[in-house]
Amino acid sequence: MGGYLIVIEQTDGQMRRVSREVISTAKALGGGDVTAVAFGPGARSLAEEAGRHGATRLIAAEGERFSHYSSDGFAEALAAIIKGEEPDVVLYPATSWGKDLSPRVSGLTGAGLVTDCTALVRDGDDVLATRPVYAGKAFTRVRVTGRPAMFSLRPNVQPVTETGAGPASVVEPDLGEAGAAPMARVSGVERGQSDTLELTEASVIVSGGRGMKSGDNFRILDELAAELGAAVGSSRPVADEGWVPHSYHVGQTGKVVSPDLYIAVGISGAIQHVAGISGSKYIVAINNDAEAPIFKVANYGIVGDLFQVVPALTEALRQHKQNA
Amino acid sequence: MQIAVLIKEVPDTATRIQVKPDGSGIVTDGIKWVMNPYDEFALEEALQIRDREGGEVVLVSFGSARVDDVLRQGLAMGADRAVRVSDDGLAGVGVDHLAVAKILAEALRRESWDLIWCGKQAVDDDAAQVGPLVAVHLGLPQAMVVLACHIDAAGRRLSVRRELEGAEEIVELPMPAVLGAQRGLNTPRYPTLPNIMKAKRKPLETIGVADLGLDADTLRAMCRVRVEQFFAPPGRPEGRILTGDPAEAARELVRLLHTEAHII
Ligand SMILES: Cc1cc2nc3c(=O)[nH]c(=O)nc-3n(C[C@H](O)[C@H](O)[C@H](O)COP(=O)(O)OP(=O)(O)OC[C@H]3O[C@@H](n4cnc5c(N)ncnc54)[C@H](O)[C@@H]3O)c2cc1C
Ligand SMILES: Nc1ncnc2c1ncn2[C@@H]1O[C@H](COP(=O)(O)O)[C@@H](O)[C@H]1O
DSSP, rough: OOOOOOOOOOTEEEEOOHHHHHHHHHHHHSSOOOEEEEESSSSSGGGGHHHHHHOSEEEEESSSSSSSHHHHHHHHHHHHHHHHHSSSSEEEOOOOHHHHHHHHHHHHHHEEEEEEESSSEETTTTTEEEEEEEGGTEEEEEEEEESSSEEOOOOTTTTTOOOOOOOEEEEOOOTTTTTSSSSSSSEEEEEOOTTSOOOOSEEEEEEOOGGSSTTHHHHHHHHHHHHHHHHEEEEEHHTTTTSGGGBBBBBSSSBBBSSSSEEEEEEEEEEHHHHHTTOOSSSEEEEOOOOOOOHOOOEEEEESSSHHHHHHHHHHHHHHHHHH | OOOEEEEEEEEEEEEOBOOOOSSSSSSTTTTOEOOOHHHHHHHHHHHHHHHOOOEEEEEEEEETTHHHHHHHHHHTTTSSEEEEEEEETTTTTOOHHHHHHHHHHHHHSSSSEEEEESSSOOOOTTTOOOOHHHHHHOOOEEEEEEEEEETTTTTEEEEEEETTTTTTEEEEEEEEEEEEOTTOOOOOOOOOHHHHHHHTTTTTEEEEEGGGGGOHHHHHHHHEEEEEEEEEEOOOOOEEOSOOHHHHHHHHHHHHHHHHHHOO
């Protein structure tokens, strides 16, 4: 059949933003029809949204066996769908979910997978991927031989576009026994604080380092973040100290982020930290040491005491909004 | 409890990565090679489980003789023995993750395991593929990005907490299983001097892919992913650094973010 198969991440009919990015990317690459596939309760209800971004069909696998995620169960079902559909290209989100599922599908189908790509381009019949390695200290251009070629896309990098088309037509897959006897099964999900934004998906991030001096002082970063609608992150030592949760830790051994704006506050700019933020469009550094390496990668910087600069910045943003 | 830990060596994270002028790879001169940080968490967890439940911790790696240093370090941390599958004779094959996982799976298949631990990803290629691929090859379930692992040894069941974006999920799975360690799982121990001495006498077996019934042609035939070029990241423009009165600098920054960067 050819074309694209887009593996959608969704919960109860809520499509993750990155999946809109992935459908839009397939549409932009062109050269084949775009079919989306979604698992679990609410999958059918995505027809309109999938259609709007460029999918013509939506394979909705809603049965009881998909009510709880299973890496092996979902992978078997997806392998069966791929066998039936024979797509040229399969695209996943490079989220925890997509990273868990996609290599299993690669193993089951023998199809090549390139994870966490930041760009895809057409090269004749092939799709070529750009992917960072060493957390962004270098990049690679990668080709997949054989079909399908599978890629997962890093969130927050590709634009979301709309085609103005109507809803995708909904197809129910005939899966036989595929995925009916899962081994590993999710029994529960605990959401973090609902008001904290996820770092890998945030378009603005405010991050604090050892210069913050204590966990309590992160309050001034929270205030700045609230003014910007930003997520809050940190350097590694700050998470290790327990000033903030481990999930805040940005860098080569933490989260690799690609926001439009990254504000590093009291962070020196160690190579492991910088690796994790180099995909940011704009980097702002606030540090009282003019020689701090973070200024070498910053688009804008303020040399000064963060305990004065951060509140001043929050205030300046507030005034800017009032005047706008 | 028989526990295998998959160990990869990677450049120290403090390494400045330089791309070769012809784009064929990175410059490896002077690189300090270390155990992949996530594999350290995997090993520490395996050691704690063994110390609690009894059994053996075995390191398994695919790579060149250089990896032996890292395996010795793992033995010094407390692993019982190590197996390295040598990459001799595979120069030019350009093994991808499918092939690496096949090699590791065949090496693992020579014994029986209750748990196979790996890192959630290797900090060189950042692929996060080998663990799930090994699991598929061996027909085992998996849980990756593991923050905590509860073992019901009698019931042969695991209950694992794994990290998602802004959330955590609990995965229930049977043993044997493949588990991928995430930072936060534990604090890896340092090898003590007596243990470093002891590690020198621990068994470190080297085998070839031929011993696993594999050869270069078979592996080449299963590879699907080809890295065609390495290149340096795009450079960042010279920054605009503001000094002086904090309130004024802050106002100027907001102005620049608005009028120049157009992001607020
Ligand atoms: C294997 C390994 C992996 C690692 N991975 C990571 C990683 O993924 N992410 C990561 O972040 N780190 C990582 N690190 C740690 C890294 O090497 C650095 O130690 C760390 O990033 C430094 O954190 P920091 O910038 O918060 O602290 P510091 O280096 O101590 O910097 C604090 C900064 O705050 C400034 N400051 C102090 N007071 C003020 C003030 N009042 N106003 C303004 N500025 C002030 C100082 O000038 C200084 O520049 C890793 C290390 C190793 C060995
Ligand atoms: N050559 C190898 N030898 C042993 N283990 C490996 C090898 N490559 C990858 N692994 C394991 O698989 C994990 C994930 O690696 P990767 O898929 O390369 O990100 C690593 O943390 C290791 O535990």
